[in-house]
Structure formats: C-alpha cells, structure tokens
Amino acid sequence: MNSIYPENKLKKDFYTRELLVVAKELLGKIFVKNENNTPIAGKIVEVEAYNGSVDEAAHTFNGKTKRNEVMFREGGYLYVYFTYGVHYCCNVVTGKRGLGTAVLIRAIEPIKGIELMIKNRFGRDLVNEKEKFNLTSGPGKVCQTMKIDKSYYGTDLTEDNIYILDAPKVNDEKIVTTIRIGIKKSVGLPWRFYIKDNPYVSKK
DNA sequence: ATCAAGATTACCT
DNA sequence: GGTAATCTTGATA
Numbered sequence: 001m002n003s004i005y006p007e008n009k010l011k012k013d014f015y016t017r018e019l020l021v022v023a024k025e026l027l028g029k030i031f032v033k034n035e036n037n038t039p040i041a042g043k044i045v046e047v048e049a050y051n052g053s054v055d056e057a058a059h060t061f062n063g064k065t066k067r068n069e070v071m072f073r074e075g076g077y078l079y080v081y082f083t084y085g086v087h088y089c090c091n092v093v094t095g096k097r098g099l100g101t102a103v104l105i106r107a108i109e110p111i112k113g114i115e116l117m118i119k120n121r122f123g124r125d126l127v128n129e130k131e132k133f134n135l136t137s138g139p140g141k142v143c144q145t146m147k148i149d150k151s152y153y154g155t156d157l158t159e160d161n162i163y164i165l166d167a168p169k170v171n172d173e174k175i176v177t178t179i180r181i182g183i184k185k186s187v188g189l190p191w192r193f194y195i196k197d198n199p200y201v202s203k204k
Numbered sequence: 205a206t207c208a209a210g211a212t213t214a215c216c217t
Numbered sequence: 218g219g220t221a222a223t224c225t226t227g228a229t230a
Contacts (some may be wrong), residue, residue, distance in 0.1 A: 048211070057211065067226060085223030087212050104211055140212050150225095182211055 008165045012158055015075030015094055019101040022075065022094040023049040024193050027175060030165035031108055033146045038116055040146050042108030042136055043167070046194035046201045048180045050091070052100030056185035060100030070154045071102050078155040078162055080148060087140030088149050092157065092164070106181075106192075108136045109200045110145070117145040138202045170195055 010029065015022060032041040052060025052071070059068045059081065071079045071093055079091040079102050091102035110117055110132075118126055121135055121144050136142050143149070148162070155162045173196075180192045181203060194201045 065227065082225060083210055084212050089211065138212070
C-alpha cells in the first residue's frame with residue numbers, strides 16, 4: 001500500500017459541516033499527499049476560515065468565477081490558488097454546495113516524508129536545526145514542500161491522491177483564535193485558529 | 205487591450 | 218520594519 005493509514009481518512013460528512021466547525025476541527029488532523037509512492041504528511045497546526053457570503057476578504061465574495069468555482073462546491077475538495085506571482089496556497093472547501101466557504105491551510109508540522117519535503121522546498125539539505133521550522137510555517141511554504149500547484153485544483157479529498165486523516169480533537173484550551181493575516185478587507189473577523197505553542201505556526 | 209491587486213516570502217537595512 | 222519578486226485573474230474599456 002502506498003498511502004498511509006488510509007482507513008482513517010476523513011469522509012465527506014466531515015467537510016460538509018459548517019465552516020468554523022470544520023476549521024477548528026482541522027487542527028491536529030493529518031494532511032497527506034501521495035505521489036510517486038512517497039507519502040508526504042504533516043499535522044495541521046494553523047488555519048484560517050473564509051466565507052464569501054459575509055467576508056470581503058474571501059475570494060468568493062463577488063460571486064462565482066472560473067478561478068473560485070471549486071469553492072462553491074460542497075465540502076471535500078481542494079481549492080488551490082496562485083498569488084503574488086510566486087506562491088500557491090491550498091484550502092479545504094467546506095459546507096453545502098453554493099456557499100463559497102473554505103479553510104486555508106496556513107501551517108503544518110512535518111510528520112512523514114520529511115526528506116522529500118526538504119528537497120521540494122530548499123533543493124538541498126537543511127543548513128541548521130532552526131531552518132527546520134521554516135519548512136512549513138506559512139501557506140506558500142506548505143504548498144512548496146508538498147509540491148501542490150494548480151494541477152491539484154479541485155482534488156477530491158475523499159480519493160487517494162490528497163486527503164486528510166482523522167486524529168484526536170485538539171483541546172479548546174490549546175486553540176488560539178485571532179484575526180487573519182495578510183488581508184486588507186474584513187480584517188476584524190476572528191477566523192484564524194492555531195495550536196498554542198506549536199513551533200510551526202507562521203506568526204504569533 | 206490594458207491594468208491593478210493580491211489569503212506571501214525572502215532578503216535587506 | 219521595508220520592499221522586490223513575479224504572474225494570474227477579474228474588472229473596466
């Protein structure tokens with residue numbers, strides 16, 4: 001078997017629930033990509049929620065376009081976008097069809113396939129211990145280490161290429177809630193969630 | 205056809 | 218703390 005622990009894969013009904021419920025519950029879960037028989041996996045430690053019906057920062061706020069089409073599907077798909085001419089970022093689509101809600105995966109803690117992650121991101125070995133925490137501490141970095149680009153747009157997370165494994169729910173007292181990073185609209189919404197004290201979180 | 209903005213990162217002072 | 222890099226998309230004409 002090429003994939004790891006596929007029997008624990010999250011199913012459709014996990015993703016089709018309400019955005020903020022899914023966002024918080026994604027913390028602690030294991031994000032997995034299988035490629036060329038080499039699984040890459042990391043624990044999700046930081047996320048942000050986006051909701052096009054009330055949130056001006058969401059890519060779906062102004063209605064459906066070719067770019068955001070997958071975000072309007074029902075939960076359980078991967079929404080990948082390209083930004084600043086440089087980086088890809090990936091999101092987990094949530095909720096019912098037509099809502100335009102998704103969770104941005106902002107940081108993971110490497111668990112499996114770490115050698116390949118280092119190669120994908122730096123093209124060389126780590127130069128020091130500190131650099132390890134720069135591997136996946138940001139949404140662009142996550143996509144670079146996992147080699148996720150536009151070709152994964154719309155990936156069905158209930159299939160075998162990219163999926164998320166179940167794991168124990170992170171205790172509420174270990175979840176920090178803040179406003180989101182890097183946006184200029186709807187800045188006050190407290191929709192960023194991360195695992196307290198985890199060294200892979202992008203910013204305090 | 206043109207144009208401005210962007211859910212970021214790395215590198216500089 | 219400031220900013221360059223770099224290009225796709227969506228809006229406007």
